[in-house]
Amino acid sequence: MEPVKGKAWIFPDDVNTDVIYPGRYMSITDAEETPKYLFETVYPDFRQKAKPGDVIVAGKYFGCGSSREQAATAIRYFGIGCVVAESFARIFYRNAINLGLPIAVVPGIREHVSEGDEIEVDLAGGELINHTAGKELTFDPLPRFLLDLIGQGGLIPATRKKLGLM
């Protein structure tokens, strides 16, 4: 898996799925349409400022709340390169992996990265470089099984492969 390189956007602890993707848009099922509502209620200017390839850097328990997959879908289809958080809520973590959205758990991350820093994340190698601050961090990579799922583009391609459909 190639390292992800982009600009960091800092988020607090406990960013819940209602904040990431409001419940009122849950009937939207077209993945391409979901980024239009990403962070709409609480961070309405995020979509104007951030660019595909950028990295979300968050505190603990990112993605807590409902099981709505659109929270991970909207981030993935916006083109965010990776979400790095101190910890993730369980269902968001699963959805991200199953959709092939790269994620990394890096305790204490926000002490080492400020908004706008250029960072590079090597998911498989467990290394994060902050080019702006000139810092390097290491972290425990996800288990191999999960990295493989992300690498294959998520559970749909992985299931197709398993069933001999590709």
Next chain:
Amino acid sequence: MGMTRSSLTGSSLTGSPLTLAEKILAKKAGKDKISAGEIVQAKVDVAMSHENGRMVKLSFERIGVEKVWAPEKIVIIFDHRVPAESERTAIGQKELREFVKAQGIKNFYDINVGVCHQVLVEEGFSRPGILLVGTDSHTTTAGALGAFATGIGATEMAAVWATGELWLRVPETLKIVVNGKLPRGVYAKDVILNIIGRIGADGADYKAIEYSGDTISSMSIASRMVISNLSMEAGAKVAFVIPDSITEDYVKTRAKGPYEMISPDPYATYLSEHTFDVSDLEPQLACPHQVDNVKPVTEVEGTKINQAVIGSCTNGRLEDLQEAARVLKGRKVHPEVRLLVVPASWKIFKEALSEGIIETLVDAGAVLVNAGCGPCLGAHQGCLAPGEVAVTSTNRNFQGRMGSAEAFLYLASPATVAASAIEGKLADPRKYLEA
């Protein structure tokens, strides 16, 4: 209410005693040995989706399999936006109705049955010892009957529809023991809010919880469902009440399929153990905007409210409506408050109707909403305006959850919601519940 934390270690003398989560997953993964932290491929017994089954369907079609793996194990229940609040929802529901017909999925419940977690229990899909997954976070509710029940995303549900299997990380388990007789005006909702306040909104993230103790074992199935439902708000992957005779009495007459009364092994290894004594507990409220921002009613009473909601998969069952009616009987909802009552199912509605509860609530000034998720997720049927305050028996008080991001939500028991509706401000229900 005290709490102790201590680490219990597994007995090395008896081999490897297993928690309830480990026991069920070992069985479903076909393994003799299993331990927390490992990832297994497990076979699913029940796969539930609501309207988001449409997203599952889209992912399922992308996988490219023609038929679902076992139509009798799939359950589809419409509850989130019933009746359809928009053309978009109507189209989604229509597509899904056609899909269940084409796939031969008989366990389909249209807009006239109830909230998925309630229907799963009422209709006998939630059973001890099974692996139940649902595309809704509050699927943990079925843990009240001893099921390994957990919420998953739409894409992974599509993989379940295609293969009947799912990767699951075997969770570590928190053992939570609750003892003591609940005081007047204090309910399962107050117990679980207090626990979440103490262990935190991520206190059980990716973990299983096993609940036991005399408070839990004397609770009805309905009350146990409150505990397992709201455990999700502490991050729990699964929240078991260890199945007992109350569970079996409930399940044996309605079980749709086999079940097994599985208990954890003595000396299983727990991540931590927490013991609570609830005999002096006061009514509790989760204050804006976090479910773990929990305070006793005596600290927050007097805050003016605009809306009061009784219902949802958390607290929309018969005993909840009965308690609300006890508080509201012969009284009136404050003229500046909108009280919405949303039974968790039509079965419950009919029982409440025949007991005269509905009449009591409507006479008091309540607006009755059809069984479903209603205003809980802010899609329709009771959204709030900026600056408004609601007290609600539902499960989340996140910013923007019930409409405006500038509204404020307090979570409480149905009795506390009813008392607050009378006074037009957050109120202590105990004064309306004299013995």
